[in-house]
Amino acid sequence: MSDTSSRVASARADLEATLDAIEDKLNVPKRFGELTDTVKASYEKNPLPWIIGGVAAAVAVAGIVAWALLSGDDE
Secondary structure (H helix, E strand, O other): OOHHHHHHHHHHHHHHHHHHHHHHHOOHHHHHHHHHHHHHHHHHHOOHHHHHHHHHHHHHHHHHHHHHHHOOOOO
């Protein structure tokens, strides 16, 4: 193979690897699955922060709903 042909082949291989990496990063279902696995592992390791966060979110939502229902600015 000539020097030019080998450089072209190398450039094509580099481009193919780059496109594969971009495709992998933009694969939303795969990324969502990885995130789900990370969250599950974190919860299994120590569920207390997740429970506290869930309770805090529920209290915040309940507070917002109560504020919306009980606010006196109805027209």
